[in-house]
Amino acid sequence: IAGITQAPTSQILAAGRRMTLRCTQDMRHNAMYWYRQDLGLGLRLIHYSNTAGTTGKGEVPDGYSVSRANTDDFPLTLASAVPSQTSVYFCASSEGADGGTDTQYFGPGTRLTVL
Amino acid sequence: GQNIDQPTEMTATEGAIVQINCTYQTSGFNGLFWYQQHAGEAPTFLSYNVLDGLEEKGRFSSFLSRSKGYSYLLLKELQMKDSASYLCAVMDSNYQLIWGAGTKLIIKP
Numbered sequence: 001i002a003g004i005t006q007a008p009t010s011q012i013l014a015a016g017r018r019m020t021l022r023c024t025q026d027m028r029h030n031a032m033y034w035y036r037q038d039l040g041l042g043l044r045l046i047h048y049s050n051t052a053g054t055t056g057k058g059e060v061p062d063g064y065s066v067s068r069a070n071t072d073d074f075p076l077t078l079a080s081a082v083p084s085q086t087s088v089y090f091c092a093s094s095e096g097a098d099g100g101t102d103t104q105y106f107g108p109g110t111r112l113t114v115l
Numbered sequence: 116g117q118n119i120d121q122p123t124e125m126t127a128t129e130g131a132i133v134q135i136n137c138t139y140q141t142s143g144f145n146g147l148f149w150y151q152q153h154a155g156e157a158p159t160f161l162s163y164n165v166l167d168g169l170e171e172k173g174r175f176s177s178f179l180s181r182s183k184g185y186s187y188l189l190l191k192e193l194q195m196k197d198s199a200s201y202l203c204a205v206m207d208s209n210y211q212l213i214w215g216a217g218t219k220l221i222i223k224p
Contacts, residue, residue: 042215043204044214090157090158106157
């Protein structure tokens with residue numbers, strides 16, 4: 001069982017380029033999330049999806065877009081990358097049960113550098 | 116605004132006990148999570164508290180006081196492999212996780 005996979009593992013990107021980070025889970029979880037993690041800051045939610053076909057904005061959505069065409073995949077797209085988007089990006093998923101006991105499980109992360 | 120506070124860094128000795136504190140101010144409360152994150156790796160789930168009191172899981176225990184907006188993670192019989200960052204996160208009224216910046220725990224022999 002792979003859990004959650006992310007691709008690529010790392011990427012160096014020129015500013016202004018378009019980039020899609022891939023995320024796939026095989027746990028049949030309803031909810032999926034994209035976070036960025038920067039030194040000295042907590043994980044910040046970019047976008048989320050409570051179920052296939054729906055998405056929502058998190059704390060820092062500007063410059064990012066997502067889609068959720070099916071249960072397993074939740075790609076994150078940077079339409080025109082800027083240096084401030086240099087970060088480590090984590091995808092996570094959870095069962096999506098109503099209530100608080102909805103533990104999130106994380107993928108291995110993508111380290112993105114925008115020059 | 117919403118805020119999660121935890122110490123930036125702590126140092127402890129192998130075999131000892133360490134307590135990592137977390138205080139929070141959030142819009143609503145639907146539980147508090149602790150995660151462990153080794154350098155260069157993904158966060159992994161450690162514990163969940165929604166009611167006041169202590170939850171024990173092997174060498175790790177987590178405590179919650181909702182009236183004080185306070186939690187701690189207690190690690191006993193420290194091992195070198197416990198060197199990691201420990202992340203505190205609170206689920207708010209919208210069922211979204213608000214994360215602290217993490218506490219880097221350094222274990223010395």
